[in-house]
Amino acid sequence: MYGPACRMRSIGMTVRAAFRSVETRFVMTLLPIRLACAALITGLALSGAAVQAQSRSSAVRQEPIQPIPTPVIKNQAMVDLGKQLFFDPRLSRSGFISCNSCHNLGMGGTDNLKASVGHNWQKGGINSPTVLNSSMSIAQFWDGRAKDLREQAGGPIANPAEMASSHELAISVLASIPGYRATFKQVFKKDEITIDQVTEALAAFEEALVTPNSRFDKWLRGDDKALSAEELAGYELFKNSGCVACHNGPAAGGTSFQKMGLVQPYQTSHEAQGRAGVTGKDVDRMTFKVPTLRNVELTYPYFHDGEAPTLRDAVDLMGRLQLGREFSQKENDQIVAFLKTLTGDQPKLVMPILPPSSDKTPRPEPFKRGN
Numbered sequence: 001m002y003g004p005a006c007r008m009r010s011i012g013m014t015v016r017a018a019f020r021s022v023e024t025r026f027v028m029t030l031l032p033i034r035l036a037c038a039a040l041i042t043g044l045a046l047s048g049a050a051v052q053a054q055s056r057s058s059a060v061r062q063e064p065i066q067p068i069p070t071p072v073i074k075n076q077a078m079v080d081l082g083k084q085l086f087f088d089p090r091l092s093r094s095g096f097i098s099c100n101s102c103h104n105l106g107m108g109g110t111d112n113l114k115a116s117v118g119h120n121w122q123k124g125g126i127n128s129p130t131v132l133n134s135s136m137s138i139a140q141f142w143d144g145r146a147k148d149l150r151e152q153a154g155g156p157i158a159n160p161a162e163m164a165s166s167h168e169l170a171i172s173v174l175a176s177i178p179g180y181r182a183t184f185k186q187v188f189k190k191d192e193i194t195i196d197q198v199t200e201a202l203a204a205f206e207e208a209l210v211t212p213n214s215r216f217d218k219w220l221r222g223d224d225k226a227l228s229a230e231e232l233a234g235y236e237l238f239k240n241s242g243c244v245a246c247h248n249g250p251a252a253g254g255t256s257f258q259k260m261g262l263v264q265p266y267q268t269s270h271e272a273q274g275r276a277g278v279t280g281k282d283v284d285r286m287t288f289k290v291p292t293l294r295n296v297e298l299t300y301p302y303f304h305d306g307e308a309p310t311l312r313d314a315v316d317l318m319g320r321l322q323l324g325r326e327f328s329q330k331e332n333d334q335i336v337a338f339l340k341t342l343t344g345d346q347p348k349l350v351m352p353i354l355p356p357s358s359d360k361t362p363r364p365e366p367f368k369r370g371n
Contacts, residue, residue: 060220064244065252067217068133068294068344071210077187082205084183084352085198091170092163094119095364099156099202103131105347108298109209114306119164120369126272127306130299132347133292135207137254142288142304144257145278149203154195167195173362174198179355211295211344219341227341234338237331242323252293252342260286260303263324270305297340311336 060067073079085091089098102116102124103109109130111117116124126142134140140152156162157170174180175193184193187201216235218226227235238244247253257275260266266286275284288304302308308317315335319327327335 059222061222063220064239064248065216065220066250067220068210068212068214068250070212071208073208075187075204077183078201078204079208080205080352081183081187082201082203083349084180084354085202086205087352088354090173090354090357090361090364091157091165091198092119093165093169093364093368094163094366096366097163099131099153102128102156102162105131105209105349108132108295108346109134110299112300114301116162118159118161120367122161124161126270126304127301129291130295131206132209132211133251133254133294135210136249136251136292137289138256139289142272143275143278144289149206150196150199153199153202153206169362170198171195173357176358176361177355178358183355209347211346214294214342214344216338216341217344228337230334231337231341234334234336235341237327238335238338241319241325243318243335246290246322247293253290254292256290257284257287258290258322260288260321262322264321266321268305268307270307272304274304293339293342295343295346297343311339315339 086099102111109132116128140146146152188197215226275287302314308314315332319325
C-alpha cells in the first residue's frame with residue numbers, strides 16, 4: 001500500500017509541516033517585538049507632533065515689543081542686602097528718606113508726584129522715573145548721565161536736594177551697625193564697607209525688579225484671549241502710527257534718546273535741558289531718554305516735568321508733538337486701553353527687618369538746614 005513514492009510524499013509533507021510549525025513559532029515570537037516597535041514609532045510620532053504643537057503654542061509673536069524675561073538671580077545674598085539698603089532711610093542725612101521714598105514699590109516704582117520731595121521738603125528737580133525694569137534702559141536718569149544702575153545708585157545719597165548725605169557719612173553709618181558689618185562681610189568677603197559695595201548691592205536688588213507676565217506678554221506668547229478687541233485695536237493703532245519707533249523691545253522704551261517736541265515744540269517752563277546738560281551740545285537740548293511704557297498706568301504723572309496728569313493727556317500730547325497726529329477720542333481710548341495691558345506682575349516683597357543702630361551710629365539730622 002505504501003510504495004516508495006508514497007513514502008517520499010509523506011516525508012515531504014512532514015518536512016513542510018515542520019517548517020510551517022517553526023515559521024509559526026518564529027512569527028509568533030516576533031509579533032510582540034513588531035507590536036512594540038510599532039507602538040514606539042507611533043509614540044515617537046505623537047511625541048514629535050506634541051513637541052511641534054508645544055513649539056507653536058510657545059512661539060512668541062514677532063512684534064516690536066517683546067515679552068519681559070523672568071530675571072535670573074545670580075547672588076541672592078547680594079539681592080537681599082540691596083533690598084535692606086533700598087528701604088533703609090539711614091542712608092539719608094535726615095534718617096527719613098530712603099530709595100523707596102521716591103521709587104515706591106507699592107506705586108509702580110514711582111511716587112506719583114510731579115517732582116519728588118527731598119531733604120527739608122525741597123522740591124526735586126525732575127519727575128522720578130520708575131525703578132521697575134530700569135535695568136533694561138540704555139542709561140539711567142532722564143538725561144542718561146549715569147551709565148548703569150550702579151552709577152545711578154550713588155547719586156541720590158549725596159545729592160543735597162534728595163537724601164542730602166555724603167558717601168563718607170553713609171558708609172560711617174553702615175559701618176557702625178553690627179548687623180550690616182556682618183552682612184557685608186558675608187556678601188563681599190571683606191571687613192571694610194565701601195560705597196562701591198553699597199551701589200553694587202543696590203543695583204543687584206534693582207535688577208531683580210522686573211514685571212513679567214503682563215496680559216500683553218501673554219498675547220505675545222500666543223494667548224489670543226489675553227486682549228480684548230479694543231485693546232488689540234489700540235495696539236495696532238499704536239504700532240501703525242509709529243509709536244513703536246521709540247517704544248520697542250521688552251521694556252517698550254528706555255533704549256534711546258529722543259527730542260521732546262519733534263513735530264511741534266514742547267512748551268514748558270521746566271528748566272531741565274535733557275542730554276544737553278550732559279554733552280554740552282545745543283543739538284541735544286530737550287532730548288531725553290525715552291521712558292519705558294511698562295506699568296505705565298501706575299507711573300503717572302508723565303514726562304520729565306510731570307505735566308501730563310493722565311494717560312489720555314500723554315497720548316494726546318505725544319500724538320501731536322511727536323507724530324503730528326491728532327487722535328480722536330475713540331482712538332485715544334483704544335491706545336490707553338492697550339497701554340494698560342502692559343502692567344505686569346508687581347514685585348512681591350516682604351519688608352526687610354533692618355539691623356538696629358548702635359551707640360556709635362551717627363544720629364540723623366532731619367531738621368538741620370545747610371551743610
